[in-house]
Every structure is written in C-alpha cells, then in structure tokens.
Amino acid sequence: MAAKKLPDLIIDDLIINPPIIQGGMGVRVSTAPLAAAVSNEGALGVIASVGLGEEGRQDLSYEERSKMALREMIQETKKLTKKPFGVNIMCALTNYDDLAKIAIEEEVGAIISGAGLPLHLPSLASGAKTKLIPIISSDRAAELICKTWQRRYNRLPDALVLEGALAGGHIGFKFGEIVTSTFPALEDLLLNVLKVVKKFEAESNKKIPVIAAGGIFTGDDIARMLKLGASGVQMATRFVCTNECDVSQEYKDAYLNCKKDDIITILSPVGMPARVIRNKFVERIETGEKIKFKCPYRCLKTCDPYAANYCLAQALVNAYRGNMSEGFAMSGANAYRIDKIISVKELVNELIEGYITAQ
Ligand SMILES: Cc1cc2nc3c(=O)[nH]c(=O)nc-3n(C[C@H](O)[C@H](O)[C@H](O)COP(=O)(O)O)c2cc1C
Numbered sequence: 001m002a003a004k005k006l007p008d009l010i011i012d013d014l015i016i017n018p019p020i021i022q023g024g025m026g027v028r029v030s031t032a033p034l035a036a037a038v039s040n041e042g043a044l045g046v047i048a049s050v051g052l053g054e055e056g057r058q059d060l061s062y063e064e065r066s067k068m069a070l071r072e073m074i075q076e077t078k079k080l081t082k083k084p085f086g087v088n089i090m091c092a093l094t095n096y097d098d099l100a101k102i103a104i105e106e107e108v109g110a111i112i113s114g115a116g117l118p119l120h121l122p123s124l125a126s127g128a129k130t131k132l133i134p135i136i137s138s139d140r141a142a143e144l145i146c147k148t149w150q151r152r153y154n155r156l157p158d159a160l161v162l163e164g165a166l167a168g169g170h171i172g173f174k175f176g177e178i179v180t181s182t183f184p185a186l187e188d189l190l191l192n193v194l195k196v197v198k199k200f201e202a203e204s205n206k207k208i209p210v211i212a213a214g215g216i217f218t219g220d221d222i223a224r225m226l227k228l229g230a231s232g233v234q235m236a237t238r239f240v241c242t243n244e245c246d247v248s249q250e251y252k253d254a255y256l257n258c259k260k261d262d263i264i265t266i267l268s269p270v271g272m273p274a275r276v277i278r279n280k281f282v283e284r285i286e287t288g289e290k291i292k293f294k295c296p297y298r299c300l301k302t303c304d305p306y307a308a309n310y311c312l313a314q315a316l317v318n319a320y321r322g323n324m325s326e327g328f329a330m331s332g333a334n335a336y337r338i339d340k341i342i343s344v345k346e347l348v349n350e351l352i353e354g355y356i357t358a359q
Contacts, residue, residue, distance in 0.1 A: 005356055006222075009044075009232035011131050011159045011209055014084055014109055016044045016232065018352055020222070021161070021211055023236030024088020024112060025330075026169065027051030027316035029247050030239070032073055036080030037244040037344035046086040046112060047073050049099045050299070054317050062297030063095050067102050074106040084109030086133070090170075091116025092270050092300050100124045112161060112234075115170045115270060117145060122153035131158035133211075137165075137172030139192035146200045146208075156200055159209040161234050162186070162193050166215025168237050168332035170272040171265070178265045178273050186214055187228055194229045217334045219354020237332035241341045247329075248322030252341060254279065254329040260336045269312045271302040277329045285310050 009019030020043040024030055028051055035045030052073055053066025060068065070087070077085055087103040089096060092115045103111050104125050113121055114135025121132050134145050134157050142160055149155055164186030165173045177183040190212055197208045209231030216222060216233045225233050239245060241255050254277045266286065268274035276282055285291065288309055295305035299313055318327030342350075 006352060007226065007231075009209060009211070010207070011110065011133070014044075014131055014158075017042050018222075018348060018355070019226070019232030020044070020348070020351065021086070021112070021213075021232060021234040022046050022239050023161075023168075023213060023234045024048035024086070025236050025240070026088070026090065027054075027313065028320045029245065029251075029330075030088070030236075031246045032076040032080055033244045033246060034239060034242065034344070035085045036077050037242070038239065038348070039077075039081040039083035039085045041345060041348040042083070043348060044084065044086055044109065045077070045081070046088050046110075047077055048088045049073075049103070050088075050090050050093060051313055051316060051320075053297075053299075054313060062299070063098060066095055067098050070099055070102050071106060074103070074108060078106075086110035086112050086131075088112045088114075089118075090114065090270075091118050092170075092272075092302050094298050094301050097124055104128045104130050110158070114161070114163065114172070115272065117141060119145065119148050120152075122149055122155055126153075133157060133159045133161055135161040135163050135172075135213075136193070137163050138189065139196045141172075142193045142196045146196070150200075150204075156204055156206055157208055159211055159231070160193065160197065161211045161213050162189055162230075163234070164189055164212070164214030166333040167213055168275050168335070169330050170268060170270050170274050173273065175265065175267055175273045178275075186212055187224075190225065190228050190230055215332060215334050217337060219351045219356070220358040222351060223355050223358035237335050238338065238347060239344070240329075240331070240335070241338045242344045242347055243341060244344050247320050250322035250324050251319050251329050254319075254324065255331060255335045255338050256340070258331075258336050263331060263333055263335055269303040269308040269310075270300055275331060275333060277331050277335065279324055279328055281315065281324065281326060282328045285315075 038045030213234035
C-alpha cells in the first residue's frame with residue numbers, strides 16, 4: 001500500500017515501485033533468492049554474473065560453465081518471481097559478451113553494467129527489449145556513453161546508475177581520492193550528471209532516468225536523492241544482511257561486527273579501488289604477502305595472475321562459503337551501521353516508511 005506513495009521509477013516500459021534497484025553483488029552475494037525477493041516487493045532485484053562459473057561441471061571450459069551457470073541462475077530467478085529483474089555484468093570480465101548475450105536471450109528486464117564503460121553493449125542487444133543501464137561515476141562518463149552510443153548505434157542508455165564513492169565493491173574513483181576523502185559528494189555528481197542527461201534528453205525526446213547509488217542507507221536518503229532529481233536509487237550493502245541473501249553467516253557477521261574504521265579501501269586486481277571489511281586475510285594481502293594460487297581461467301581482463309599476490313575470485317568464493325581466514329567481504333562505506341538481519345520485505349517496508357516520514 002505504502003509503496004504507492006513513492007514515485008515510480010520508469011525505465012521505458014519498465015515500472016519499478018518503490019524506485020529502488022538492488023545493486024548486483026558479485027561472486028554469489030546477489031543470487032536468485034535475493035533478486036527475486038526484491039522484485040517481488042516491486043523494486044528491481046539484480047543477480048550478479050561474476051563468479052558463478054567457478055563451480056559446476058569441471059569437464060566444461062570456464063567460459064561454458066559461466067554461461068551455463070548464468071542461464072541457470074536466471075531461470076531459477078524466473079521460478080521465484082514473475083516480476084522483472086536485472087543482471088549485473090562487469091565490463092572487466094573477459095567473457096562479458098557471452099554473459100550479455102545470455103541475459104539478452106533470456107530476456108531479462110535489464111543489464112546493468114559497470115567496472116569500466118560498456119561502450120559496445122548495444123551491439124550485443126540490437127532489437128532486444130532488455131533495458132541497457134550503464135553504471136557511471138562522473139558527468140564525463142555520462143557524456144562519453146551517450147555520445148558514443150548515439151554515434152555508433154543511434155540509441156541512448158535506457159537509464160544511468162550514478163555510483164558515488166561510498167559504494168561497495170569496485171569504486172570508480174582514484175584510490176588517493178578515497179583514502180583522503182577528497183572525492184566529490186554524490187549530491188554534486190548527481191547535479192552534474194543531470195545537466196548532461198538533460199541535454200541528450202532534449203535532443204532525442206527520450207527520458208534517461210538517473211539512479212543514484214553509493215552510501216544510500218535510509219528512506220530519508222532516498223527522499224534526498226529524489227528531491228535532487230534522481231529518478232531512483234540503487235542500494236546494495238543494506239541487502240547483504242537479509243535472510244534472502246545467499247552468503248554464509250560468517251560473511252553477514254563481518255557486516256554485523258565491523259566498526260566504521262574496519263571498512264577500508266584496497267587496490268584490487270581489477271585495477272580499481274575496492275571497499276572491503278578488514279580482517280586478518282586483508283591485512284596479509286595489504287602487506288604484499290604472496291598467497292599462492294593457480295589461475296585456472298582468466299576471469300578479469302585487467303588481472304595479471306603473475307603480478308597479483310592473491311586471487312580475488314577465490315578470496316570472495318571463500319568468504320561466500322564462510323572461510324573468512326582465506327577471504328574477505330566487500331561492502332559499502334555504511335556497512336557498520338547494520339545491526340541485524342531482517343527479511344527483504346522488512347527492509348523495503350522500512351525504507352518506504354522512512355521515505356514517507358521524510359516528506
Ligand atoms: C558485496 C558487494 C559486491 C558488489 N559487487 C558488484 C558487482 O559484481 N558488480 C557491480 O557493478 N557492482 C557491485 N557492487 C556495487 C553495488 O552494486 C552498488 O552499486 C553499490 O554498492 C551501492 O552502494 P551501497 O552498497 O552503499 O548501497 C557490489 C557491492 C557490494 C556491497
């Protein structure tokens with residue numbers, strides 16, 4: 001009922017209410033049960049495609065296993081919800097094109113794509129109904145994507161996720177900006193991106209909703225972003241401590257037990273800063289200790305397995321399974337504010353109530 005009081009997030013013919021996208025969380029953090037539960041609440045659930053191919057049929061190549069695992073994950077999600085949901089695909093993946101094609105073939109609601117700029121994504125999706133939503137961190141990136149897509153493919157993004165520096169996972173800012181807290185505020189970035197978007201909207205007569213992300217925690221935060229001109233928000237960190245999120249209890253405990261100072265930024269083998277929760281394993285990799293691994297596949301374009309001192313995928317799979325002495329949790333800057341595990345329904349209701357109170 002209360003959901004009706006929030007504005008719809010309208011992405012072409014996709015109508016999302018409450019206007020919340022659950023951010024994709026790689027290496028099995030956002031899988032079918034979480035994404036479906038979020039979509040069932042009217043928001044947009046998102047499964048993350050990275051890290052699904054690590055297990056499964058070892059007689060198949062990594063590429064084949066990854067494709068099969070993504071297709072199965074999409075089909076499992078479809079069994080749990082009749083509502084649209086999205087797939088997150090990181091541009092840094094070596095098998096980006098394969099995964100995007102699977103998502104298109106399966107007619108998912110949206111492909112949301114960051115950790116690099118998805119400049120060629122429309123070439124994989126011509127004629128498809130799936131909405132194409134790049135993740136950007138600046139007005140420059142918004143301009144580059146819009147211009148490139150227009151010139152090469154005669155189309156514009158269906159929406160843009162603007163991810164600020166308080167986000168979890170990989171962050172599109174310089175390492176130095178993050179550790180010295182000299183990054184721009186999401187609010188300022190949003191106003192700059194809206195200016196760029198307005199220009200393209202006016203020229204094309206197409207609406208490009210901007211979805212704000214990174215550090216959004218309460219209904220009050222959502223209200224603030226919408227007042228500034230965002231059409232919706234993307235939130236990830238808050239969805240980790242839900243019953244439906246698939247990670248181990250140990251992973252969730254890292255969130256529940258961490259203090260503000262435990263949430264730090266490391267330079268990941270992706271070649272971008274990443275926000276993680278400090279533990280003994282993080283301290284080991286921070287000292288440069290070489291943690292032996294065999295790279296059975298090159299999952300990231302940007303990772304040099306000879307230079308990397310640990311395997312990111314393996315560390316995240318370990319954490320997903322609960323082996324925190326050989327892995328770590330990624331999180332947004334606000335993870336320390338979470339103090340309990342609740343259901344997706346409770347979380348969404350809390351956000352809606354918070355939004356209404358903030359009006
Ligand atoms: C555990 C975790 C894993 C993430 N993995 C991905 C990912 O695979 N791909 C991606 O584009 N973003 C990833 N993100 C970023 C989120 O999708 C989201 O945009 C961001 O975290 C929003 O900020 P918030 O966590 O403060 O709400 C991840 C975030 C977290 C917390």
